[in-house]
Amino acid sequence: MRRRYVVGAVLFFLVAYLMVSALMVKAADDKPLIFDEANLLSPEERDELNAMANEYGAERETDFMILTVNSVSNDDYETWTENFYDEYAPGYDRRHGNTAILTIVLDTRDVHLEGYYKAEEYLDAGRLTKIRSKITPDLSNGNYKQAFEKYIKTAHRYMGFEPGVNPDNILFNIWFQLGAAAAIGAIAVGVMAYRSGGRVTVDRRTYEDTSTSRILNQEDRYIRTTVTKRKIERNTSSGSGGGGGGGVSSGGHSHSSSSGKF
Template sequence: MRRRYVLGAVLFLLVAYLMVPALMVKAADDKPLIFDEANLLSPEERDELNAMANEYGAERETDFMILTVGRVENDDYETWTENFYDEYAPGYDRRHGNTVILTIVLDTHDVHLEGYYKAEKYLDSGRLLKIQNKITPDLSRGNYKQAFEKYIKTAHRYMGFEPDMNPDNILFNLWFQLGSAAAIGAIAVGVMAYRSGGRVTVNSHTYEDTSTSGILNQQDRYVRTTVTKQKIERNTSSGSGGGGGGGVSSGGHSHSSSSGKF
């Protein structure tokens, strides 16, 4: 009987030890990252987005957060977002850590993004503006879940590139890479197929009688040169609008930022 008790205790400890990683993953999955005070999402949509934000954030060691609110006092959504960061203290592995925040103010149709610490470096104001421009059409149409999914996925992808790189460069596009590889392969196969048919030795001089062939007359005459000038208009369009920059919260936390309307 004593041996059975000992064996049971050992098995219990072993099962508990194996369950610890699973419990830690479950806790990470349950971290609240979606704060939908404006009720733009259904409960199911919030759960799906929260799980996605946790999954993608773990790969970049950054909290991907979404805040929606009906209105903000004095329409100062930047200070409101900064205060949220200072007071709630989000961060992937510590308080006030790596975080990117998307804020939506429904009444004034404001969209605002901020990146802290690692996100400030990899999601600078220029990249945040790109994300803002990508999600604005869906926000304008009321497709909030699609816009928020695009925000999470794009922020995740951009953080996979060094800050001095352009993540939207066509050379980094998977379909462009696959198409280029297919085109190069087709050209290589075509060249090999052409060469496999034997080398052509007949040319334009093969049947030419050089004793009777020749240029009879040649004449070059300069007439005039005409130069025209045309003014090139500069494109001053800024896409969907908005502005970027950055700042420091009242708690002393530096961040990148981008703002606009939807």
């Protein structure tokens, strides 16, 4: 009996040691990716978002970062974000590595996104603009946590598609694919059911008297041809509300970008 108690105690402390070690490793792996200087989030929300950013970032080998600030000098949020990247040097597995950054400037209601290295390739200006358009309604309504979650999840999803592909194409939508498969299946079943009823051999010729059913007279007259020309106007107006582009930080790091208001 005493030997059983000793063995049980040893196993208990061994399991406890392994659990604590695993928690310590996980805590070490969860590097800070949320910098909420504008206090838009509660401490619990920051912790949840930071854990999500680490989890999703590991799958794309990219740091998904969020920066919030009340104001920046000269309202130059792009230079401010570039300077942060140069000085803080984020990156999934190295300094100044793969990074996507969402910057929120509260006083001027600016939202700005940048992508570096792998993120610059997979999150180009067009994709960053799509992400920005998806999160702007939540930002405008003050739903910051929801907006930040959507940013992380959408950036993660977009990086799963090769550059140059529209990730929002309806053909990639799982519900569309299921619906199309169901429709094709229904059509196939319908065709088989129709053919299983036997072939219809009766047509109009069955009851037609060819001796009396003839065309008695036919006449075609050509009168004239009229051609009308109309100039098609081109729409040269452009949209508003921000735009996408890119640039190079003072440290020499190229990036994609997209900016707008919320």
